[in-house]
Amino acid sequence: xxxxxxxxxxxxxxxxxxxxxxxxxxxxxxxxxxxxxxxxxxxxxxxxxxxxxxxxxxxxxxxxxxxxxxxxxxxxxxxxxxxxxxxxxx
Numbered sequence: 001x002x003x004x005x006x007x008x009x010x011x012x013x014x015x016x017x018x019x020x021x022x023x024x025x026x027x028x029x030x031x032x033x034x035x036x037x038x039x040x041x042x043x044x045x046x047x048x049x050x051x052x053x054x055x056x057x058x059x060x061x062x063x064x065x066x067x068x069x070x071x072x073x074x075x076x077x078x079x080x081x082x083x084x085x086x087x088x089x090x
Contacts, residue, residue, distance in 0.1 A: 011035035011048050011084035022063040045085055055077065 006015040009032035016022050016032050023029040024040020034055075035048045043051075055061050058071035067075065079085060 009035055009084075010082055011042070012052060013082060020068055033085070042084070045079075045088060048078055048084075049079065052079065 006017040007030070008015050012032060012035050012066030014021070014032045014034065014069045016027075019025050019027050020038075021032055023031045023042075024032055024038070026040050029036065029040050030062070031042055034051055035043055037043060038051075052061075053069070053072045053076045056064055056067045056075055057069055059066035064075065
């Protein structure tokens with residue numbers, strides 16, 4: 001029997017294994033609790049990008065350790081390739 005993988009946030013790529021990890025606690029929401037407002041509505045690119053940078057600087061993203069602001073900004077640009085930001089333009 002195949003194991004089903006957790007869905008990933010379309011805005012940041014975080015795996016969402018529980019309802020609480022989905023925006024607004026709604027498992028049909030394609031974005032995580034960090035990329036949405038408490039009501040589940042989507043945050044802007046700038047809000048998501050800054051939140052990710054802050055998490056990287058604080059060492060809260062597994063596998064990265066604490067990064068400098070410059071390193072964190074460089075790493076955070078991976079979100080540009082994710083579905084939520086398609087067609088956004090740089």
